[in-house]
Amino acid sequence: MRKLYSILIVLIIVGSTKLKAQDHNLSVDASKSFAEIQPTMYGIFFEDINFAADGGLYPELVKNRSFEFELGLMGWEEPNSDRHSFNQNSGKAQLVKYSDSTNNHNYVLVTVNDPEGYELINQGYRGMGIKKGEQYRVSFDAANKGAISAVKFELLDEEDNLVSSTTVPVNSINWKSYETEIIPSETVEKAKLRMTFEGTGDIWMDMISIFPKNTWKGRKNGLRKDLVQLLAAMNPGFLRFPGGCIVEGRTLAQRYQWKKTVGPVEERETLVNRWNEEFSHRLTPDYFQSFGLGFYEYFQLSEDLGAEPLPILSCGIACQFNTGELVPMQDLDPYIQDALDLIEFANGGPETNWGKVRAEMGHPEPFQMKYIGIGNEQWGPEYIKRYKEFEKAIRAKYPKIIIVSGSGPFPDGEYFEYGWEQLKEMGAAIVDEHYYRSPEWFRENANRYDHYDRSGPKVFAGEYAAQSVAIASPENKNNWETALSEAAFMTGLERNADVVTLTSYAPLMAHKEGWQWTPDMIWFDNLQSYGTPNYYVQKLFGTNSGTNLLKITEDGKELIGQEELYASAVTDSNSGELIIKLVNTSSEEKSVKLDVKGTRLGSSGKMMVLQKQDLSAENSFENPTNIQPVEETIKTGSQQLEVSLKPYSLNVLKLKMS
Numbered sequence: 001m002r003k004l005y006s007i008l009i010v011l012i013i014v015g016s017t018k019l020k021a022q023d024h025n026l027s028v029d030a031s032k033s034f035a036e037i038q039p040t041m042y043g044i045f046f047e048d049i050n051f052a053a054d055g056g057l058y059p060e061l062v063k064n065r066s067f068e069f070e071l072g073l074m075g076w077e078e079p080n081s082d083r084h085s086f087n088q089n090s091g092k093a094q095l096v097k098y099s100d101s102t103n104n105h106n107y108v109l110v111t112v113n114d115p116e117g118y119e120l121i122n123q124g125y126r127g128m129g130i131k132k133g134e135q136y137r138v139s140f141d142a143a144n145k146g147a148i149s150a151v152k153f154e155l156l157d158e159e160d161n162l163v164s165s166t167t168v169p170v171n172s173i174n175w176k177s178y179e180t181e182i183i184p185s186e187t188v189e190k191a192k193l194r195m196t197f198e199g200t201g202d203i204w205m206d207m208i209s210i211f212p213k214n215t216w217k218g219r220k221n222g223l224r225k226d227l228v229q230l231l232a233a234m235n236p237g238f239l240r241f242p243g244g245c246i247v248e249g250r251t252l253a254q255r256y257q258w259k260k261t262v263g264p265v266e267e268r269e270t271l272v273n274r275w276n277e278e279f280s281h282r283l284t285p286d287y288f289q290s291f292g293l294g295f296y297e298y299f300q301l302s303e304d305l306g307a308e309p310l311p312i313l314s315c316g317i318a319c320q321f322n323t324g325e326l327v328p329m330q331d332l333d334p335y336i337q338d339a340l341d342l343i344e345f346a347n348g349g350p351e352t353n354w355g356k357v358r359a360e361m362g363h364p365e366p367f368q369m370k371y372i373g374i375g376n377e378q379w380g381p382e383y384i385k386r387y388k389e390f391e392k393a394i395r396a397k398y399p400k401i402i403i404v405s406g407s408g409p410f411p412d413g414e415y416f417e418y419g420w421e422q423l424k425e426m427g428a429a430i431v432d433e434h435y436y437r438s439p440e441w442f443r444e445n446a447n448r449y450d451h452y453d454r455s456g457p458k459v460f461a462g463e464y465a466a467q468s469v470a471i472a473s474p475e476n477k478n479n480w481e482t483a484l485s486e487a488a489f490m491t492g493l494e495r496n497a498d499v500v501t502l503t504s505y506a507p508l509m510a511h512k513e514g515w516q517w518t519p520d521m522i523w524f525d526n527l528q529s530y531g532t533p534n535y536y537v538q539k540l541f542g543t544n545s546g547t548n549l550l551k552i553t554e555d556g557k558e559l560i561g562q563e564e565l566y567a568s569a570v571t572d573s574n575s576g577e578l579i580i581k582l583v584n585t586s587s588e589e590k591s592v593k594l595d596v597k598g599t600r601l602g603s604s605g606k607m608m609v610l611q612k613q614d615l616s617a618e619n620s621f622e623n624p625t626n627i628q629p630v631e632e633t634i635k636t637g638s639q640q641l642e643v644s645l646k647p648y649s650l651n652v653l654k655l656k657m658s
């Protein structure tokens with residue numbers, strides 16, 4: 001009996017010690033700010049990967065509308081015409097090169113022999129998403145060279161039922177633009193376009209487009225509304241565009257050239273998308289860039305979102321994971337000129353060469369661009385050599401522009417060390433770092449920046465995401481474990497906001513069928529979109545970034561993940577709030593007492609809780625808000641409060657200060 005008692009006593013002591021370990025007494029002094037939180041702290045990284053632009057944010061429904069893909073008729077089908085035989089009795093479509101056009105190279109010559117039998121079909125980007133009752137602009141250019149009197153446009157559902165149609169008379173022998181409207185009678189996720197013809201003979205056609213009128217801000221050539229709304233809700237401090245590796249190209253000829261993406265859309269030269277055949281397990285041979293979403297639209301989107309535009313340009317090195325092609329140093333000038341001209345395009349008056357282009361596109365006021373990035377994931381001496389030349393030229397002409405440099409694709413190792421050493425020595429302003437690592441890495445590296453040199457360059461955590469399996473594995477999931485680990489890591493970014501001034505998750509978006517890379521923050525199909533748990537983590541940080549950094553301590557030490565508890569604290573001088581972020585990555589509930597000095601609190605506050613017991617849980621099209629923040633009201637004393645943190649939770653406390 002005695003023995004049993006002593007065992008029980010030991011168990012009680014062990015149990016209570018264990019319980020004790022879950023209690024935390026934290027302190028924060030709201031009057032002692034250690035740094036300002038830059039408004040750019042939480043931003044967005046946009047790249048046209050996973051159909052993020054064409055087929056996604058850029059809502060054109062017709063794929064290869066301008067017949068500019070490498071195989072000019074890709075995306076188009078003629079079911080009743082056998083291209084491989086002479087038996088093309090009903091009619092045929094042929095690609096023709098313009099004799100005088102510079103960027104828009106091709107048009108299609110359609111010959112109709114049998115108007116009853118001939119049809120031209122476009123399947124869109126994995127189908128066309130159309131909504132019942134909404135208006136779609138149907139437009140095209142044509143030169144009628146025969147006896148065709150009209151072109152009929154029909155939208156068909158997955159079973160080929162007619163959902164809407166319009167017939168447009170074509171009355172000019174010369175090139176002429178036509179425009180009409182179509183209103184579907186049903187909502188269809190994967191509709192297709194069928195074109196038929198009245199009369200016979202030849203007709204030349206180009207820029208065949210079906211475009212929603214209900215775009216973000218109702219703009220012509222505008223962006224997909226639901227996707228922009230998801231971005232706007234994040235309150236992003238900056239928008240980095242257009243990538244990513246897409247900036248570099250697999251070869252220099254395939255690099256992103258911003259000048260080819262501005263001006264009239266039909267004059268923007270189509271380019272292959274470098275992600276089309278990058279991964280043999282996710283081949284997307286029909287992935288091209290129409291540049292309907294080009295640099296003007298990116299600047300406009302940044303302005304709409306209240307985000308600093310942050311364009312990244314080629315430094316004269318193609319992707320080093322592909323060819324690594326180098327532009328010789330003596331030929332670097334045009335690349336540098338592109339950077340200088342871009343600054344003029346964004347910031348110059350309408351009387352300047354490039355400012356005029358912007359003004360003619362509808363934005364006479366400058367975009368007030370402050371940042372420019374040179375190179376994406378470049379490494380080694382060839383990068384540093386080229387970067388130096390850019391820096392010299394930009395600093396000489398535009399000393400106020402802040403230049404972002406890069407430290408390569410990895411967060412450590414030879415390339416990283418070399419890049420940092422060189423850039424530091426040169427006095428670079430901001431260095432971009434990328435990390436695609438395991439969830440454990442994120443949890444274990446929340447102290448990454450605690451010992452960075454405070455007098456060196458600032459850090460742009462420009463691309464990061466926890467990979468549940470391995471980097472870019474097609475099996476990666478946007479599950480709760482990855483999001484929670486990122487949240488823990490982000491408290492470390494925030495605690496070091498004096499060094500880390502810009503951060504962004506990557507990649508941003510993915511089409512459920514058109515993707516190449518996982519994980520991604522936002523998923524969409526042709527009609528719907530949803531934010532992953534990683535999205536909600538970003539959103540909670542972005543909408544609660546605050547303005548001034550504080551220190552949050554336990555027993556005099558900063559919390560950096562001890563006992564699986566991570567924390568950061570800020571005040572917001574605009575809202576008069578004290579904002580505390582607490583991340584509990586353990587499987588146990590934690591009880592936290594917080595002593596607040598330097599201010600007085602009201603009698604209650606708010607706590608936003610993002611939590612799931614199941615670390616493998618995800619959001620999905622069927623259950624898009626399976627994991628989303630829940631708001632609770634908490635009682636507070638004037639200088640003390642007590643909260644309980646659920647297992648595996650991110651908690652954002654918002655406390656009004658008097």
Ligand code: AHR
Pocket residue numbers: 047049243244245246376377409463506507517
């Ligand atoms: O985010 C996807 C890719 O990852 C980016 O294009 C590149 O910069 C990085 O390797």
